[in-house]
Amino acid sequence: MRIAVLGAGAVGGTLAALLDRAGHEVAVTARGAHLAAIAERGLSLRGGWGEHVARIPAAERLDRSPELAIVATKAQDAGGAIAAGAELLAGVPLVIVQNGLSGIDSAAASAPSSPLIGGLALFAASHLEPGLVEVTAPGALLLAPGSRGAGAALALAARALAPLLPVQLGDDLRAAQWSKLLVNQVNALPAVTGLSVQATVAHTGLLRVLTRSMQEAARVAAASGARFAPLGVVDERAVAALRTLPTALAAALPRRMARSMGDVPNPGSTLQSVRRGVPTEIDHLNGAIVDAARSAGLQAPVNAAITAMVHEAAARGFLSPDEVVARIAAIDAPQTRLGALARRLGGARG
Template sequence: MRIAVIGAGAVGGVIAALADRAGHQVAVTARGAQLDALQQRGLHLSGHWGEHTARPHASAALEERPDLAVLTVKAQDAHIALAENAESLRGVPLVVVQNGLGGAEAAAAQLPATAVVGGLALFAASYLSPGEVSITTPAATYLGLPAVRLDPAAQAGSADRVAPANPTAPAPGDAALRLATATLGAFMPIEVTHNFAGAQWTKLIVNQVNALPAITGHSVQNTIADPRLRAVLTDSMREAVGVARARGVHFETLLGLSDPLLRVFAAAPRPVARLLPLLMSRRVGKTPNPGSTLQSIRRGQLTEIDHLNGAVVREAYAARLEAPINARLVALVHRVEAEGAFITPTEVARAV
């Protein structure tokens, strides 16, 4: 099968390498040094799912129409990437693997002739250097169909949503979901969820671990091990859970987190609640995990923080609430982006 991966970074690189190892005809899009490396040396995968050097067809934009496409660029780059590849994607099932909220809905609105499936990569991958990606924590990728679509105001940044015009009609993405599940599931762990919105929110809680590494320059494990930073992380997670509950979200069970557990976590005394990040750190494993946001910082790229902690802030606003801790974390990440210097844990704890 012809599989295209739009955005061969850490997550996209892993999917492309695994598809190549399974014998598929793989095309990827990339930029700069990554594109040069892929064209000259190929794509080398290492880590928990073994070693493989893939030789995908690499270009700045897709040159042929695939049978299945996977979008793995950061949320802030998705609109441009889809516009650049719109002709090649016309009528092609598209899996949108992104953090944050609303990515699949936005892609479906931008490409109305394309059946879109939402994807959440729960495995942790690192972009080591151009042409080199590694799995630091193995886990499944969840696929599902968004239960709602974004209205025009939401596509402009509002968190308001509307239900489908006919919620009992078969979803147009059903066939695409079956194809994506069968194809990707043959070479990587795949789980299907019927509560994709809840899964997005659970992943958003997990992704709370991304901000502090990006701010301090330390790994996920080291930030959680620091009592000062763990207290900040706990408070930001509890704030996010509160916002989700106000928005009527039922969390999907992912990576050891569930709706009942997160409700208890939000209500527990703070010293007890701080145990949850420690449990999350154990699931990450011993291999230092920088988190995707710190990886962007190290590459000199803008991060997706506005679609992680920033999404919590927007959802809070839609619920007529505030999310001051998440807002401060967003501001600190933007400060690191602008100044190019990490912030000490002491200063972070004082600022938040």
């Protein structure tokens, strides 16, 4: 099958290499040094799904019409990548493998005649060196309909991808996106500190900050009427525990998430972007929680602070864990004082 992969980074590059190894006719888009490396010596895959060098056509823009296209750019780049190849992609089924909540809407605006499939990568992969992607934790690729009448397109994508890696079919893309958004909470603090996800969770102070951000996300989701699809260790029961348990007990969920990643240090996609000096998609991750809170008439101060710290780290360098913990403690302090005052007033009324 002729398959185009728009955005051959960690996730897109992994899928492109697997598809090439299976004998599909694959072409990819990439930029800069990564594009030059692929053109010169191919796209190399290593790690959890073995080794392969994909000698495939690569360019900044799509130059041929595929039978299926996978859009695996950063969330903020998806609309532009699709629009750049709009004529070649007209009517072509698109698998939108994106973080955040807005990927399908962006794709629909740029490719109104294409059936859309939502995709969520549940495997961990790294792209820190031009021409190389490494699978650090094998996992599934979730696929779900993203537009009306996408059933045939979903079946086509599943036939191409299921022989290569575990494919999980879903029927509620929005619920799955919320679950992945909660999972992606682990991305931000590594990008702020330069630590791996596992090292972040092992740090007592950072674990508390991470858990606080996840609890805030769970409460914003509840206020927004969002549902959560089973996704790895995340399900409705786990999210309910985040909303209701004290932070020290709720920290069991991020600990389980870190353990599921195995022993290979996982930098997270946002830290990978910081290290490569390219824009992160933090505004579509923790920033999406801030936007959802605003739409629900709420605030999400922890997620807002973490989003700002990622931008700061990308511009000026990493922050120490102690600095991160102190900044979040400064947010918590007024709320703690208000809570204590409310309890005293309540006791006085009694």
